[in-house]
Amino acid sequence: MKLTIPYYLHKAGAGFPSPATDYIEEDIDLNVHLIKNVPATFIIRVQGKSMVDVGINDGDLLVVDKSLTPKNFSTVIANVHDELVVKTLVKEKDKQFLTSGSKEFSDRILINEEQDIFIWGVVTYVIHSVH
Amino acid sequence: MSYIQYTKKLALVDCNSFYVSCERLFNPKIRKKPVVVLSNNDGCIVSRSTEAKALGIKMGEPYFKAKDIIIKNDVQVFSSNYSLYGDLSRRVMRTLKRFNSDIEVYSIDEAFMDLSNFSDNEVEQVGREIRETVLKWTGIPTSIGIAKTKTLSKVANHIAKKKQSGVTSLIGIENLDPILEKIDINDVWGVGRQMTKFYQKNGIYNAKQLKNKSNTWIKKSSNVLSSRTAMELRGVPCIDLEKTASKRKSCVVSRSFGKRIEKFQELEEAVASYCLNASEKIRSENLVAKAVMVFVRTSPFQKQFGFYSNSRTVDFPIATNNSIEIVKNALSVLKVIFRKGHRYQKAGVMLTGLTDAENNENLFSSAKDERINRLMRSIDNTNYRYGRSTLSLASAGVRKSWSMKRDYNSKIDTADFYCLPTIRA
Numbered sequence: 340m341k342l343t344i345p346y347y348l349h350k351a352g353a354g355f356p357s358p359a360t361d362y363i364e365e366d367i368d369l370n371v372h373l374i375k376n377v378p379a380t381f382i383i384r385v386q387g388k389s390m391v392d393v394g395i396n397d398g399d400l401l402v403v404d405k406s407l408t409p410k411n412f413s414t415v416i417a418n419v420h421d422e423l424v425v426k427t428l429v430k431e432k433d434k435q436f437l438t439s440g441s442k443e444f445s446d447r448i449l450i451n452e453e454q455d456i457f458i459w460g461v462v463t464y465v466i467h468s469v470h
Numbered sequence: 471m472s473y474i475q476y477t478k479k480l481a482l483v484d485c486n487s488f489y490v491s492c493e494r495l496f497n498p499k500i501r502k503k504p505v506v507v508l509s510n511n512d513g514c515i516v517s518r519s520t521e522a523k524a525l526g527i528k529m530g531e532p533y534f535k536a537k538d539i540i541i542k543n544d545v546q547v548f549s550s551n552y553s554l555y556g557d558l559s560r561r562v563m564r565t566l567k568r569f570n571s572d573i574e575v576y577s578i579d580e581a582f583m584d585l586s587n588f589s590d591n592e593v594e595q596v597g598r599e600i601r602e603t604v605l606k607w608t609g610i611p612t613s614i615g616i617a618k619t620k621t622l623s624k625v626a627n628h629i630a631k632k633k634q635s636g637v638t639s640l641i642g643i644e645n646l647d648p649i650l651e652k653i654d655i656n657d658v659w660g661v662g663r664q665m666t667k668f669y670q671k672n673g674i675y676n677a678k679q680l681k682n683k684s685n686t687w688i689k690k691s692s693n694v695l696s697s698r699t700a701m702e703l704r705g706v707p708c709i710d711l712e713k714t715a716s717k718r719k720s721c722v723v724s725r726s727f728g729k730r731i732e733k734f735q736e737l738e739e740a741v742a743s744y745c746l747n748a749s750e751k752i753r754s755e756n757l758v759a760k761a762v763m764v765f766v767r768t769s770p771f772q773k774q775f776g777f778y779s780n781s782r783t784v785d786f787p788i789a790t791n792n793s794i795e796i797v798k799n800a801l802s803v804l805k806v807i808f809r810k811g812h813r814y815q816k817a818g819v820m821l822t823g824l825t826d827a828e829n830n831e832n833l834f835s836s837a838k839d840e841r842i843n844r845l846m847r848s849i850d851n852t853n854y855r856y857g858r859s860t861l862s863l864a865s866a867g868v869r870k871s872w873s874m875k876r877d878y879n880s881k882i883d884t885a886d887f888y889c890l891p892t893i894r895a
Contacts, residue, residue: 416893422498
């Protein structure tokens with residue numbers, strides 16, 4: 340991941356310099372804002388529609404931070420029977436389960452390390468193209 | 471008499487079956503299966519999972535030799551995907567740097583860390599925290615060995631590899647002899663194949679025996695480096711952490727071809743393309759080269775076609791990192807060493823006499839040089855953004871029929887926008 344090179348709008352030269360020059364320093368670098376922990380953050384592409392109701396569409400990009408601990412209703416990447424999938428984590432009193440975000444899917448998968456069902460990473464942002 | 475006792479504590483962090491662990495990260499289906507990763511051109515086995523080791527597959531074994539075991543046991547095979555491994559390696563190293571200790575990146579999957587500022591009894595716990603953090607953040611399992619010297623931390627790592635916790639500290643253990651006795655002499659860090667033979671001839675079969683040999687004997691019968699190893703085994707630090715990577719003196723790019731090639735044009739494309747890679751590499755390190763060496767050879771195992779191998783060096787009038795000039799010179803010497811009728815298996819280029827680009831101004835420097843530098847910079851930037859070889863020289867070819875064999879590539883690259891891992895929702 341690379342930072343962009345700062346650039347200046349105004350050329351040095353004769354005449355009155357643009358008063359805006361002082362305020363324009365560099366491009367906005369989304370990496371800085373969307374990626375808090377660089378070595379632990381992966382960009383992953385989504386395939387499938389099970390999470391449409393929480394705003395994750397087929398082909399979207401996910402920013403996934405592996406270092407975070409998920410909260411209740413966090414969107415997560417989970418290992419379910421040795422396949423990585425996108426799910427919502429729901430925490431209840433003494434158990435945690437995974438569910439997909441769509442109303443059409445009413446699945447509940449209990450988190451159970453022994454049966455190879457565990458959290459892989461926490462989704463922090465969804466990048467969706469609307470153009 | 472009272473004084474502050476300062477014990478050095480060095481950790482060796484080593485990623486377990488690194489290439490295999492990388493392949494497993496986005497492919498949990500192979501999490502518990504035997505897995506091997508092959509070298510360039512799918513030649514030899516260069517990384518094995520624990521399960522693959524248990525099947526008796528040897529490190530460095532040619533792929534075709536292991537094929538029977540592989541098929542019979544459904545071993546998962548991968549071509550090496552170095553851009554993925556490189557990205558994950560950088561992530562592991564960056565994670566280690568968060569622990570505010572000096573670190574020496576020793577290889578793609580190993581690093582030494584100086585943990586001297588932790589107390590003797592907490593250092594093993596620190597090791598466990600490091601291991602857990604790297605595993606959680608990057609998904610890569612590691613083994614960590616901690617001891618007073620680099621050589622002993624390698625020994626500790628050897629033991630850690632076999633433990634569930636993955637961390638072993640030898641700090642505070644008075645008598646290391648029972649441990650060193652179990653370490654074969656050829657597993658001691660810094661003891662190569664030649665030295666192993668020599669030691670065995672002299673009745674030294676394990677680390678303890680080397681440790682207890684007198685310095686005078688070792689110095690007399692071999693060299694200073696060997697006595698350094700023995701001292702380190704005694705717990706006397708002799709080899710420091712190398713914190714800044716020393717600048718390289720040369721840069722080699724060479725590959726075996728996916729198939730044997732006979733046409734000059736194909737060889738030309740390969741050599742031009744290696745030159746581009748090498749010159750991009752030295753530009754990224756801000757170096758210039760004094761000369762370029764080109765070599766070609768046929769396969770040494772297909773003697774029926776006759777063996778041919780040759781190389782030639784050409785000096786640049788002025789040290790340079792300009793791709794165009796490097797390619798031009800390399801191709802001119804390739805013409806000299808090319809012999810028709812051979813089936814070439816390998817070619818390569820080596821840029822030598824590397825020095826800092828800054829000190830390269832001279833009498834003959836001109837505005838034209840600056841323009842070329844700018845051109846090179848924009849080529850590098852474009853290729854960084856849009857992927858390798860977006861901008862290239864026509865001489866490097868477009869089809870690249872000579873390029874490497876990678877039949878089992880996982881095609882995932884966490885650092886390439888167009889090869890990101892895909893996950894089902």
